[in-house]
Amino acid sequence: MEGVPRAAIIAEVSRKMTEFTAALQERAKTHIKDHLVMVKEQSLVNEMVSKGVVAVHWCGNRECADRLEEIADASVLGTEVRTDLIDQSQGNCIICGKPGSVVTLIGRSY
Ligand SMILES: [Zn+2]
DSSP states (O other): TTTTTTHHHHHHHHHHHHHHHHHHHHHHHHHHHHHHEEEEOOHHHHHHHHHHEEEEEOSSSSSHHHHHHHHHHHHHEEEEOOOOTTTOOOBBTTTTOOOBBBEEEEEOOO
């Protein structure tokens, strides 16, 4: 890289890093998309969570979360996970059926 100003090298490296990060994020996103599924039936939660991350409607009650973790044999990851990959509209809690429940993700830790 003789004759190339130092600043230009730094700029180039920084550009490459940004590209690299973007590619990683894109790959992670694709991975999540391939493994994220919205489930509306309690009976399907366990099967689907064994394949990836499951999104369900949950009313926010601790008892429902406990029941969910029991049938899924997995952890409720929380409702903070905001992703455009899943439908974020409200629905009925998959456990108690309460309307206006929000989407939460359930997954097994690897
Ligand atoms: Zn509930």
